[in-house]
Structure formats: C-alpha cells, structure tokens
Amino acid sequence: DTEVTQTPKHLVMGMTNKKSLKCEQHMGHRAMYWYKQKAKKPPELMFVYSYEKLSINESVPSRFSPECPNSSLLNLHLHALQPEDSALYLCASSQEQRRAYNEQFFGPGTRLTVL
Amino acid sequence: RKEVEQDPGPFNVPEGATVAFNCTYSNSASQSFFWYRQDCRKEPKLLMSVYSSGNEDGRFTAQLNRASQYISLLIRDSKLSDSATYLCVVTLNTGGFKTIFGAGTRLFVKA
Numbered sequence: 320d321t322e323v324t325q326t327p328k329h330l331v332m333g334m335t336n337k338k339s340l341k342c343e344q345h346m347g348h349r350a351m352y353w354y355k356q357k358a359k360k361p362p363e364l365m366f367v368y369s370y371e372k373l374s375i376n377e378s379v380p381s382r383f384s385p386e387c388p389n390s391s392l393l394n395l396h397l398h399a400l401q402p403e404d405s406a407l408y409l410c411a412s413s414q415e416q417r418r419a420y421n422e423q424f425f426g427p428g429t430r431l432t433v434l
Numbered sequence: 435r436k437e438v439e440q441d442p443g444p445f446n447v448p449e450g451a452t453v454a455f456n457c458t459y460s461n462s463a464s465q466s467f468f469w470y471r472q473d474c475r476k477e478p479k480l481l482m483s484v485y486s487s488g489n490e491d492g493r494f495t496a497q498l499n500r501a502s503q504y505i506s507l508l509i510r511d512s513k514l515s516d517s518a519t520y521l522c523v524v525t526l527n528t529g530g531f532k533t534i535f536g537a538g539t540r541l542f543v544k545a
Contacts, residue, residue: 360537420483422480
C-alpha cells in the first residue's frame with residue numbers, strides 16, 4: 320500500500336469556524352509533512368513531524384495547529400482562518416526525515432475555501 | 435536569490451520531441467535532489483530522484499552537477515501524457531532536513 324489519504328477532499332469554512340484536516344498513511348513511514356499550495360505556486364512546507372514529534376514549524380500562524388496522534392495519522396486543526404488561507408493543503412510522508420534521499424509521497428490534498 | 439530556481443516556461447513541444455529542463459540551487463548544504471511532476475489540480479508525484487552519477491528511467495534522464503549547482507531533466511520522445519508541471523525539489527541539511535520546491539516548469543506536448 321503506497322497511498323496517502325486525506326479527508327475531506329473539499330472544505331468550505333467561515334472565519335469563525337473550527338475544522339480539522341486529516342491525513343493517513345500505512346507505509347510505515349516515520350516522517351509526515353503538511354504543505355500549503357496556492358494556485359500556480361509550488362507547495363510551501365508548513366510542518367514536519369518526525370517519529371511523532373514536531374521537527375519543523377516554518378513560522379506558521381497559530382491559527383494552524385498540527386497534531387500527530389500516532390505514526391500513521393496527521394491532523395491539521397484550523398481556527399479563525401482568513402480568506403487568504405484558502406489553498407490546497409497537501410500531506411506527505413517519507414520513510415524518515417533525517418536521511419538524504421527521503422522521497423516524499425503526497426496525498427491528493429484538501430481544497431480549502433475560507434469565506 | 436531564490437534557493438531553487440527553474441524556468442517557468444511554458445515549453446510547447448510536438449509529440450516525439452526531446453525537451454530539457456534545468457534547475458539551479460543556491461545552497462551548498464543541498465543534500466538530495468528530485469524531480470516531481472504535478473498535473474493540474476492534482477498532487478505532486480515523484481518522477482525520479484537525481485543522483486551524482488546521473489540516472490535514467492525509460493525516456494527520462496536526470497543529471498546532477500554539484501560543482502555548478504544545477505540539476506537537469508531530459509525527456510525523450512515526448513508523449514501527450516507528459517504535459518504537466520515539473521517541479522525541481524531540493525532537500526537541505528541544515529540541522530533538520532528541509533524540503534524546498536522550485537516554482538515548476540510547465541510543459542505542453544501537442545499532437
């Protein structure tokens with residue numbers, strides 16, 4: 320099984336809502352990533368978890384809160400978002416973070432619209 | 435200067451053509467290199483890792499030049515299905531391994 324799954328596929332939320340994005344992988348990978356991608360731009364790294372611990376936080380605003388409940392699951396909790404946060408949110412996983420060739424496998428993404 | 439730079443294109447080529455993309459990186463702490471492809475409104479998918487010795491996978495050949503700090507991707511005998519955005523990806527070893535994507539090069543292959 321070489322698949323990363325993400326739910327929901329689409330999400331529309333108001334600026335006062337609280338929602339969560341979910342990501343799951345069953346490849347035994349120990350590194351998981353959240354990226355944000357705006358239209359016609361490359362993915363931008365937000366967070367990295369390595370062995371279920373937060374390893375990298377790319378100065379992401381606190382309205383985005385990641386969580387890694389176990390080695391297979393990664394959540395992104397959203398609260399008080401702004402319209403400019405509308406984007407495709409991609410989850411990825413790799414065998415490990417701290418190795419040279421850490422090929423990452425991406426989920427299909429959640430397309431988020433903030434009204 | 436961007437850490438990873440690519441020509442955004444678009445490259446418009448006929449079927450059967452050979453096309454090459456280059457990507458330059460600025461940080462000498464760059465440890466590993468990849469090409470991903472991304473179709474419109476889809477996730478990036480790994481095309482190939484790029485090793486110092488160069489590597490080939492069917493119609494695709496990737497090269498790495500550490501001295502000049504660039505990587506390349508050559509696509510031979512282009513197919514319509516090769517139309518996509520090609521993303522150059524670099525992993526930096528700066529204490530933690532951080533992944534940086536280039537802005538991507540758009541390729542259109544036409545019949």
